[in-house]
Amino acid sequence: MTSAGGAAPTNFIREIIQADLEAGRYDRVVTRFPPEPNGYLHIGHAKSICLNFGLAEAFGGRCNLRMDDTNPSKEDAEYERAIREDVRWLGFDWGEQVYYASDYFEQLYAWAVQLIRDGKAYVDDLSADEIRAYRGTLTEPGRESPYRDRPVAENLELFERMRSGEFPDGAKVLRARIDMASGNLNLRDPVMYRILHATHHRTGDRWCIYPMYDFAHGQSDAIEGVTHSVCTLEFEDHRPLYDWFCKALGIHHPRQIEFARLNLSYTVMSKRKLLQLVEEGRVAGWDDPRMPTISGLRRRGYTPEAIREFCARIGVAKKDSTVDLALLEHCLREDLNRRAPRRMAVLRPLKVVIENYPEGQTETFDAVNNPEDPSAGTRPVPFSRELYLERDDFMEDPPKKFFRLAPGREVRLRYAYFIRCVGVVKDADGRVVELRCTYDPATRGGDAPDGRKVKATLHWVSAAHAVEAEVRLYDRLFSHPNPDRAGEGSFLDHLNPDSLEVLRGCRLEPCLAGARAGDRVQFERLGYFCADPDTADGRPVFNRTVTLRDAWAKLRKKGG
């Protein structure tokens, strides 16, 4: 069980469970999170994970992690490994063991035989195309297969031969015998087993017939004593079938409850599309920091706490909805604000020479590590005659609302001195390459004894002491709020061409030399950053997790 749940607000699922408990329908609560190991987990799965583990925790029950591994042609042990890692990282504990649908293959087979014996399942020789044709359409009923009334004994024998490998893929299937005229397509004699001569990553070549989702999921729930099988809306149509199998088999009958899956603006969530992004090299892999995968978010610098808080805030309902990415980012900033140490980093360096500061002199200032957390203490930051400032913090011909550095203007260097720009050095092309400034020794520490004010406080890094680094600026992967439904064309048409900008030659304050992969910091005035695994000794690589809220950027955008 978990210890990670927050105080999640109530929702309709909790109410159903509460009512079930009170009515005595179940005497305990068991849920499960059942991913298919055919891809990486994403933020949408996080919603389901938080929901299922959270439900179990709220009712003092248990939540099983179960691999829904019934299709060997798509699944892989690597995905399984990643799933465990991600669930664990999110902060959930699945207890003694991971469960596997594949562990139930023998039992599932026995249950299939039982249904055949009861005349409720039959072996069909129709091809896939024929089955489709016989199924009918949304508005017309289907037709019964000519093999539907095979004698039980023949069905039994054929099914056994299917298992023993006598038939090639697709030659036969086992079908439930329900109702070819049902308005619910799932009830038109759904396929229970198909022949698949494929090696399963766990059962190897022991099987060449594999159960379909509908004949595996509910039964797996039953075996594990699941009481509430929570899944997404698209399975609502499957519930009658889920119930039919449990009833026909006379086994423990969990209640299936459906909720709306998570959609996030500016991102795609389907595994198919995420896979495509990876396979076509649109991103660097499943853990590319632009991906909505758990591993991508982790590498980007997200915290499990922020993701859990987000999941608690979005709620659980049956309405199709798309949550604003801004909410996710808000949860992230909220968490990082209270825990990320502050550092100074200049991403686009502009050299500054303090003309009246003695050459060769260095002094040290104490900088606060985290204004939100006094216990985080301070660190020393060296200051000298030559510094780097952010190019964006200087404008030669500033607009009215710009109150950073400009010719003749005075600003404060954080923790250090007031400086005034007295000269601009340009190259042959007229590009600003260096600033000449003077400092006021009386403002040491950042306050003027005469009480004069400055409108801006800038971050800076001493040139001689700076650590060079690579910084990767990430932005949303898609430029359209809903890449899935943005008119005709592919979602790929809406990829944001500026989703990644790599900056080299960035200058960090010296204490960042020892950054280790996974370290999260706030670069003051810029945003939250996380040291990437590509970080090498003495050569940090930082990913921008998210920018700080930026009133100036907003202003600038408005003004054109």
Add this chain to the structure above:
RNA sequence: UGGGGCGUCGACAAGCGGUAAGUCACCGGAUUUUGAUUCCGGCAUUCGGAGGUUCGAAUCCUCCCGCCCCAGCCA
């Protein structure tokens, strides 16, 4: 034209017959050695629409409209 769902502020979401919570976003304004954080204020006379029941309806009934899902031997 079949079956299953869903419609409350720009985005989420409470509300469960007694007269529209909260959050994000947005817009002010205060404090600030991060144009950050924090703080304070604003933001649905109205609940997809139309009727009806009721002293009273977002909540109950009827009809209509809109959106989503289902025709894999995927999950």
